Amino acid sequence: MSHPWFARPRPRVLAHRGLLPADADGIAENSFAAVAAAHAAGAAYVESDCHLTSDGEVVLFHDADLSRVTGDPRPVAEVPLVELERLMGARGGLITLRQALEAFPDLRFNLDVKAQAAAVPVGRIVARHAERVLLASFSDARRRTALDAAERFGRGIRPATSAGTATIGRTLSALAVRSMPLVRRALAGVDALQVPERQGRVRVVTPRLIEAAHACGVEVHVWTVNDAPHMTRLLDLGVDGIVTDRADVALRLVAERR
Structure with missing residues (x-):
């Protein structure tokens, strides 16, 4: 049975760090106003990032330091x-x-745990909201730490989760040798692959990847896609979700396709 985070219809639009409307002068990503703007635009999903303050509060913030934003x-x-x-x-x-x-x-939240120190606090906080949270991290170890904490403090349901870098690497290696058993082993316990379309010269998102992921019951979400023609091409390819800074554009596009 699919996790409740996936109960909304596909394709999914994940508002990347909220939404900054064209007239949002001075408003920062991952701010309360950015999340509210995504919600007001009709987004069902918000992608965000988690760091820990010096006094132990988990905040939505992407960078490890404040220099770029403040x-x-x-x-x-x-x-x-x-x-x-x-x-x-x-x-x-x-x-x-x-x-x-x-x-x-x-709202359903897609949360990238950016700092190791934040992993257990994030898991503890989302435990009561596990049905509408997907936990992610480039680090599979950090992701699993947060998941374990959510399960420990939760109510019998774990958050959904997406693959970290090492898991994605094993999946691509398994595809390269055309081994579905290895793909299934790599994706065990994973609900989504959240990937860029390309990594340098390597094309990550291919029909073969999408087909193999779907055979394992895993969705494919592509980041970060901000123009309508690019979104259309990926949706035509069969991806399940788009992570975008322009959730307003993506939502209109998806509505037109339904």
């Missing part, structure tokens, strides 16, 4: 929650993971 060079892990709230006040407002899950109860 001009402050300090790592997120060295800044207390109240100070981070002040820095983000004029940039759409900081949003913690707890706030995101409570303020937007009809």
